[in-house]
Amino acid sequence: xxxxxxxxxxxxxxxxxxxxxxxxxxxxxxxxxxxxxxxxxxxxxxxxxxxxxxxxxxxxxxxxxxxxxxxxxxxxxxxxxxxxxxxxxxxxxxxxxxxxxxxxxxxxxxxxxxxxxxxxxxxxxxxxxxxxxxxxxxxxxxxxxxxxxxxxxxxxxxxxxxxxxxxxxxxxxxxxxxxxxxxxxxxxxxxxxxxxxxxxxxxxxxxxxxxxxxxxxxxxxxxxxxxxxxxxxxxxxxxxxxxxxxxxxxxxxxxxxxxxxxxxxxxxxxxxxxxxxxxxxxxxxxxxxxxxxxxxxxxxxxxxxxxxxxxxxxxxxxxxxxxxxxxxxxxxx
Ligand code: ADP
Ligand code: MG
Numbered sequence: 001x002x003x004x005x006x007x008x009x010x011x012x013x014x015x016x017x018x019x020x021x022x023x024x025x026x027x028x029x030x031x032x033x034x035x036x037x038x039x040x041x042x043x044x045x046x047x048x049x050x051x052x053x054x055x056x057x058x059x060x061x062x063x064x065x066x067x068x069x070x071x072x073x074x075x076x077x078x079x080x081x082x083x084x085x086x087x088x089x090x091x092x093x094x095x096x097x098x099x100x101x102x103x104x105x106x107x108x109x110x111x112x113x114x115x116x117x118x119x120x121x122x123x124x125x126x127x128x129x130x131x132x133x134x135x136x137x138x139x140x141x142x143x144x145x146x147x148x149x150x151x152x153x154x155x156x157x158x159x160x161x162x163x164x165x166x167x168x169x170x171x172x173x174x175x176x177x178x179x180x181x182x183x184x185x186x187x188x189x190x191x192x193x194x195x196x197x198x199x200x201x202x203x204x205x206x207x208x209x210x211x212x213x214x215x216x217x218x219x220x221x222x223x224x225x226x227x228x229x230x231x232x233x234x235x236x237x238x239x240x241x242x243x244x245x246x247x248x249x250x251x252x253x254x255x256x257x258x259x260x261x262x263x264x265x266x267x268x269x270x271x272x273x274x275x276x277x278x279x280x281x282x283x284x285x286x287x288x289x290x291x292x293x294x295x296x297x298x299x300x301x302x303x304x305x306x307x308x309x310x311x312x313x314x315x316x317x318x319x320x321x322x323x324x325x326x327x328x329x330x331x332x333x
Pocket of ligand 1: 036037038039041042043044045
C-alpha cells in the first residue's frame with residue numbers, strides 16, 4: 001500500500017519559507033508528477049515526504065498513519081536521484097543487493113530478489129559489471145533496481161533522467177512508465193520538464209514558488225488550465241498569451257490560444273500578420289508571426305506549410321479554443 005496524504009505541510013529554511021502550505025492526496029498505485037520551474041520547491045516537497053527534511057508544520061500520512069516524525073527508513077519509501085549514487089567499486093549485483101544486505105536478509109533471498117529486479121530492468125547480463133562499465137541509462141536502471149528490491153510502498157524519483165541525453169531520456173521515460181504498469185506501486189516523480197509530466201503522469205501537481213497552482217490529469221491541465229501560469233507552463237510550443245485591447249474584446253485581461261488551435265490561411269482570417277521565423281520540422285511547421293494589433297503569435301500547422309519570412313498570413317483563433325483569464329490570472333469559466 002502506498003497512499004500518501006499531505007495536510008497543510010509547510011517548510012521554512014532559517015527564515016525563508018519555501019513551502020507555504022501544501023494539501024495533497026496521492027492514491028495507492030498512482031503515478032504523480034511534481035512539475036514546475038527550477039527552485040519552485042519540488043525536491044524539498046519530495047524530501048519532506050521521504051523524511052530527509054523535517055516539516056516546519058503540518059502532517060504527512062502514509063496509508064492513513066501519521067508519518068510526520070518518522071525516520072526515513074521506517075517510511076517504506078525508496079528514493080531514486082538524478083545522480084545515481086552507485087558504489088563504483090561494487091558490481092551491479094552488489095549495488096542492487098546493498099539495501100538487502102544492510103537489512104540482514106539471507107543470501108538466498110537476496111539472490112532471488114536481485115535476479116528478479118535485474119530481469120525486470122534488462123540488467124541480467126550486466127550483473128558482474130561495475131557502474132563505470134555501464135551506459136548512463138543502465139546506471140540509472142541499477143539505481144532503480146536498488147529501489148525495487150526494497151519493495152517500497154512508493155517510489156520517489158527526483159529528476160532521474162536529467163543526466164541522460166535526449167534520446168535516452170525518451171527511452172527511460174517509457175521504461176519507467178512500463179515499470180509502473182507492471183509493479184502498480186505508487187510513484188512520485190519530480191521534473192522541471194512538462195513533456196515528462198504530460199507523458200508519464202496519472203496526476204500532475206504544478207508547483208510555482210512553493211504553491212500548488214493546479215492538480216489534475218494531463219488532459220485536464222491541457223484543456224482547462226486554472227490560471228495563466230499553468231496555461232503557459234503546460235504545452236509545447238507554449239500557449240500564446242495575449243493582453244491588452246485584443247483580450248478586452250473577449251471580456252478578459254488575458255486570453256490564451258494554443259499554437260495548434262490557430263487556423264492559418266494565406267487568404268483571409270481574423271488577425272492579419274507577417275511571418276517572422278518559420279520552423280519546418282517536417283511533421284509540423286511552427287510559424288512565429290507578428291500579428292497586427294495583437295503582437296507575436298506562434299502557430300503550429302500539421303505537415304508542411306509553404307511560407308517564408310516576410311509573407312503575409314491570416315490567423316483565426318476558434319472561439320471555443322480561447323482561454324480567458326481575469327486580472328489576477330485566474331481562468332474565467
Ligand atoms: P526545485 O527542486 O524545484 O528546483 P528546491 O526544492 O530544491 O527546488 O528548492 C526550493 C527553494 O528552497 C530554493 O529557493 C532553494 O534555494 C531553497 N532551499 C532548498 N534547500 C535548502 C536548504 N537546505 N537551505 C536553504 N534553502 C534551501
Ligand atoms: Mg530539485
